[in-house]
Amino acid sequence: MHHTHLSRRRFAVLAGSAGVAPLALTGPNPLAAQGSDQLTAEAVVRRIQTKLGGDWPSTSPDGFKAGDPGTVVKGIATTAMATLEVLKAAVKANANLILTYEPTFYARADGAAPAAAGRGRGTFGFGPDDPVVKAKREWIDKNGVVVFRLRDHWQSRQENEMVTALAGVLGWSNRRIKSDDALYDIPASSAENTVAMIRGKLKLRGGLRAVGDKKASVRRVLLYPGSMTPAVMWQRYSEVDMIVAGEVREWENTHYAADMFAAGEKRALVTIGRVASEEPGMRACADWLKTVVKEVPATWIDAGDPYWRPA
Amino acid sequence: MTANEVVGLIKKNATAPWNERSTRDRFKAGNPDTTVKGIATTMMTTFDMLKRAHAAGLNMVITHEDTYWNDPDDTKDLTANALYKLKTEYILKNDMVVWRDHDNMHATKPDYTVVGELRSAGIKGGGNATMRPGVLTIPETTFGEFAEQVKRSSGARAIRCVGDPKARVSKVLVGPGYATPRMTPEVDVVIGGEQQEADGGFDNVEYVMDAVSLGMAKGVIMLGHVISEQAGMEDFGKWIGIFIHGIPIQFVPAEEPFW
Numbered sequence: 430m431h432h433t434h435l436s437r438r439r440f441a442v443l444a445g446s447a448g449v450a451p452l453a454l455t456g457p458n459p460l461a462a463q464g465s466d467q468l469t470a471e472a473v474v475r476r477i478q479t480k481l482g483g484d485w486p487s488t489s490p491d492g493f494k495a496g497d498p499g500t501v502v503k504g505i506a507t508t509a510m511a512t513l514e515v516l517k518a519a520v521k522a523n524a525n526l527i528l529t530y531e532p533t534f535y536a537r538a539d540g541a542a543p544a545a546a547g548r549g550r551g552t553f554g555f556g557p558d559d560p561v562v563k564a565k566r567e568w569i570d571k572n573g574v575v576v577f578r579l580r581d582h583w584q585s586r587q588e589n590e591m592v593t594a595l596a597g598v599l600g601w602s603n604r605r606i607k608s609d610d611a612l613y614d615i616p617a618s619s620a621e622n623t624v625a626m627i628r629g630k631l632k633l634r635g636g637l638r639a640v641g642d643k644k645a646s647v648r649r650v651l652l653y654p655g656s657m658t659p660a661v662m663w664q665r666y667s668e669v670d671m672i673v674a675g676e677v678r679e680w681e682n683t684h685y686a687a688d689m690f691a692a693g694e695k696r697a698l699v700t701i702g703r704v705a706s707e708e709p710g711m712r713a714c715a716d717w718l719k720t721v722v723k724e725v726p727a728t729w730i731d732a733g734d735p736y737w738r739p740a
Numbered sequence: 741m742t743a744n745e746v747v748g749l750i751k752k753n754a755t756a757p758w759n760e761r762s763t764r765d766r767f768k769a770g771n772p773d774t775t776v777k778g779i780a781t782t783m784m785t786t787f788d789m790l791k792r793a794h795a796a797g798l799n800m801v802i803t804h805e806d807t808y809w810n811d812p813d814d815t816k817d818l819t820a821n822a823l824y825k826l827k828t829e830y831i832l833k834n835d836m837v838v839w840r841d842h843d844n845m846h847a848t849k850p851d852y853t854v855v856g857e858l859r860s861a862g863i864k865g866g867g868n869a870t871m872r873p874g875v876l877t878i879p880e881t882t883f884g885e886f887a888e889q890v891k892r893s894s895g896a897r898a899i900r901c902v903g904d905p906k907a908r909v910s911k912v913l914v915g916p917g918y919a920t921p922r923m924t925p926e927v928d929v930v931i932g933g934e935q936q937e938a939d940g941g942f943d944n945v946e947y948v949m950d951a952v953s954l955g956m957a958k959g960v961i962m963l964g965h966v967i968s969e970q971a972g973m974e975d976f977g978k979w980i981g982i983f984i985h986g987i988p989i990q991f992v993p994a995e996e997p998f999w
Binding site: 513535554565675684687689691702 | 784786787809810811818822826899900901905917922925933938940941942944945947949950953962964965997998
């Protein structure tokens with residue numbers, strides 16, 4: 430690729446291999462499209478960066494993961510996880526720039542060479558010669574698709590779309606207690622009825638798991654898309670009747686919820702799946718894109734609940 | 741015999757070198773000088789499990805997993821936590837003592853957690869399995885049928901599967917707990933306890949979804965952490981019974997936490 434007009438630092442962020450300093454977002458955009466028919470993937474990403482503003486951490490995993498950033502964009506698709514099925518659906522919908530919240534190539538390394546520590550042990554990442562990695566890359570190149578990971582930069586929006594969008598899908602938009610906290614007071618119902626409602630609204634299959642008191646009366650809920658650490662769990666579980674998180678570690682947070690139940694606490698912890706918890710936020714991302722990239726359509730494509738339970 | 745003496749005998753009889761720097765394999769609660777009336781072996785020291793061990797007259801718990809809801813059982817941020825106080829007071833009040841054997845168990849041949857995981861999954865020939873037992877061959881079947889068999893056999897309520905139920909499978913790779921192994925081109929099915937769903941060292945979930953999309957026969961079965969390492973703690977109890985005499989030793993399972 431030739432990007433002599435990009436500063437090295439700026440390019441590093443664009444390419445997902447950032448240097449030490451955060452990206453400065455000043456000055457005219459050197460990649461501005463000459464006309465709407467020439468809007469490149471790079472130009473779209475530049476515009477997203479400018480519009481989102483805020484900090485662009487140098488440790489971010491965000492960046493182009495596959496395809497040619499110089500590709501002229503016909504349409505944009507957002508998703509929590511750019512699986513091959515999502516990419517196929519995107520192409521069918523005439524989108525060729527995919528913005529994904531999670532990796533495309535099955536590890537945080539996301540197609541880059543695995544970390545040295547993993548070499549030889551064969552447990553970290555999937556190398557470029559892996560047949561699935563290879564086939565996905567070939568498919569992406571053949572179909573002229575560009576994949577950009579948009580995680581940290583989207584997550585850091587002040588509005589915290591990941592939370593508000595999840596609340597929106599659950600029908601709780603006007604139930605938020607404070608604008609700066611993910612606490613919601615919902616119409617009181619039993620934990621098991623609340624879980625059934627969540628399963629239905631998010632179209633979950635086997636990915637939802639609940640622990641705690643089924644009969645607890647649930648009114649106050651903490652929404653926590655993504656992964657929740659034990660420290661957050663210890664601090665916040667006693668404030669609420671239910672935590673709805675993406676994922677936790679079972680010997681840590683799930684264990685804590687099980688012990689709270691054994692201690693007679695009437696609460697429940699519900700994990701809906703990391704990706705499932707992030708999809709509403711990426712739907713909101715598509716809606717937002719429509720307001721900042723008006724030249725091409727933007728659509729959200731659901732990766733779906735990956736899990737099923739055998740009979 | 742004191743709890744400390746029990747641990748001394750376990751260390752003496754261990755066949756894998758003991759790592760004294762392990763943050764896991766240590767006393768976690770109670771007084772190591774407590775006289776042991778009975779030993780409960782378990783996958784995880786849940787509060788519910790502690791109560792059942794106490795009711796059975798067993799005051800020493802040997803646990804594979806943590807007691808205080810974080811991997812190294814670090815309690816510095818928990819001193820004001822009501823549940824921490826309740827659980828700890830229960831242990832002390834009832835003259836109980838908790839000791840963890842995790843790292844050494846996984847370093848031992850056989851690794852009882854994996855032996856137990858294979859048995860509870862209904863996979864034969866794993867009696868001498870190590871933590872990384874390699875690729876095992878099962879009679880060819882569909883992934884859906886195999887998953888049903890694993891569910892029936894293990895009793896895991898909250899078992900989760902990714903992959904095409906109609907795919908023909910026979911090559912299986914198993915790992916315990918969070919050590920769910922990485923899918924490889926040679927393997928049809930990976931079985932583990934749990935794994936970060938995405939953005940980790942390797943993401944089996946998305947990998948398998950894409951492999952299925954490409955027409956490859958692949959699947960992942962997540963048993964749940966407790967179920968995956970549960971059965972092996974009964975084997976561990978039998979092993980310590982070889983050199984610990986005159987004290988009742990009983991397997992007290994941790995409950996599967998999910999509805």
